[in-house]
Amino acid sequence: MADELRGIQSQLLGDVVDHDGGHLFGVVQAARARGFACATAPSSTPTGLAFFPADTSVPVRHLAERTNNIVHWTELPRGGHFPGLETLALLLTNLQTFRRNVR
Incomplete structure (x- = not known):
């Protein structure tokens, strides 16, 4: 099961996820590179x-x-x-x- 999850992570995130679960910084950078927006201004909600x-x-x-x-x-x-x-x-x-x- 763990190997299957790692395979899915690799498919979704490319090489930014290592075999220990990944690095947040790399995930955020990859998301930004793929066009996902990250909040830049505070929300009042x-x-x-x-x-x-x-x-x-x-x-x-x-x-x-x-x-x-x-x-x-x-x-x-x-x-x-x-x-x-x-x-x-x-x-x-x-x-x-x-x-x-x-x-």
């Missing part, structure tokens, strides 16, 4: 982020705040990349809290 400790990526708040209006940031005690399947109650509670705070 209220944004919430939930971080699950077993997820495959780790958000960095000061970087997220550069282009997003972060109004809700939660570091949850458990869960991973598929929180709707793994920790549905935590996810829903977090979404409800975000919605209440944005209103």
